[in-house]
Amino acid sequence: MAPLAPRTGDAVFANVERVNAELFTLTYGAIVRQLLTDLEEVEEVNKQLDQMGYNIGVRLIDEFLAKSGVSSCVDFRETADVIAKVGFKMFLGVTASVTNWDAEGTSCSLVLDDNPLVDFVELPDTCQGLYYCNILSGVIRGALEMVSMKTEVTWIRDMLHGDDAYELRVKLLKQVPEEYPYKDDE
Amino acid sequence: MAAIYSLFIINKSGGLIFYKDYGSAGRMDTNDSLRLASLWHSMHAISQQLSPTTGCSGIELLQADTFDLHCFQSLTGTKIFVVCEPSTLHMEGLLKVIYELYTDYVLKNPFYEMEMPIRCELFDVNLSQAIQKDRVPLLGR
Numbered sequence: 220m221a222p223l224a225p226r227t228g229d230a231v232f233a234n235v236e237r238v239n240a241e242l243f244t245l246t247y248g249a250i251v252r253q254l255l256t257d258l259e260e261v262e263e264v265n266k267q268l269d270q271m272g273y274n275i276g277v278r279l280i281d282e283f284l285a286k287s288g289v290s291s292c293v294d295f296r297e298t299a300d301v302i303a304k305v306g307f308k309m310f311l312g313v314t315a316s317v318t319n320w321d322a323e324g325t326s327c328s329l330v331l332d333d334n335p336l337v338d339f340v341e342l343p344d345t346c347q348g349l350y351y352c353n354i355l356s357g358v359i360r361g362a363l364e365m366v367s368m369k370t371e372v373t374w375i376r377d378m379l380h381g382d383d384a385y386e387l388r389v390k391l392l393k394q395v396p397e398e399y400p401y402k403d404d405e
Numbered sequence: 406m407a408a409i410y411s412l413f414i415i416n417k418s419g420g421l422i423f424y425k426d427y428g429s430a431g432r433m434d435t436n437d438s439l440r441l442a443s444l445w446h447s448m449h450a451i452s453q454q455l456s457p458t459t460g461c462s463g464i465e466l467l468q469a470d471t472f473d474l475h476c477f478q479s480l481t482g483t484k485i486f487v488v489c490e491p492s493t494l495h496m497e498g499l500l501k502v503i504y505e506l507y508t509d510y511v512l513k514n515p516f517y518e519m520e521m522p523i524r525c526e527l528f529d530v531n532l533s534q535a536i537q538k539d540r541v542p543l544l545g546r
């Protein structure tokens with residue numbers, strides 16, 4: 220019996236190796252702190268976090284697919300649900316909710332009430348423009364790109380800036396399926 | 406005991422990134438293995454176009470007189486395929502286990518460049534453990 224029938228987020232989370240949450244939070248905090256020291260400009264740090272997230276995302280997607288056993292999603296709505304319920308649960312231990320779909324079904328919000336990256340964190344006045352969790356937007360963008368979806372991921376609400384929750388806007392720009400050069404009319 | 410002859414992993418562009426043979430039946434030199442990998446990549450792609458049904462994701466099993474070829478393609482385009490004795494059981498399970506080993510020991514290796522040939526010791530070690538003949542039936546867990 221092959222080990223991989225699609226599992227719920229909780230089942231997958233129970234099966235993957237986990238690391239101490241505080242270690243994770245503090246390590247991430249140290250990374251952001253170091254980036255701020257090295258790059259000095261908040262915008263640069265935002266970009267670098269996004270790039271780091273992208274590099275993580277392109278590799279993370281295979282682990283996600285291998286361990287969760289999810290099959291191909293029918294449409295972007297299903298993709299968003301899978302990211303929120305299975306993906307976030309598997310890697311961060313929290314689930315997100317999917318809201319605010321636009322009319323075409325290509326853009327939605329992922330709302331996180333609980334975010335393990337930001338425990339113990341306060342932003343000083345000098346870093347008010349910092350998107351502390353920008354690595355998450357890069358991870359989602361990188362992961363989706365490896366399954367043929369070009370997306371744009373931005374932060375709408377951020378608790379470190381005083382809002383009541385974390386809200387990520389994920390917009391599907393286009394589907395880019397693998398092209399094989401076998402067309403006869405070329 | 407049914408035997409595996411060789412294992413191939415190809416990246417999404419069809420380049421061979423990992424090849425291992427088990428025993429003399431599967432052995433081939435580097436050029437041949439590279440050629441076979443790109444040949445398989447093309448055949449896999451063509452089969453999707455030839456398929457009379459929509460939503461075909463390519464060849465999963467090729468059965469011949471002297472061997473079987475089981476292929477697994479991930480949603481990211483990486484293909485893992487194994488050439489084995491005819492009627493070997495549990496190969497699909499093995500391919501999924503190898504995919505998990507790939508994600509754990511290759512992709513998480515910070516010195517591994519994406520799409521490049523795999524040179525990761527932990528992957529080799531864990532792969533050998535997974536393939537040991539007396540353990541293959543146990544992979545159907």
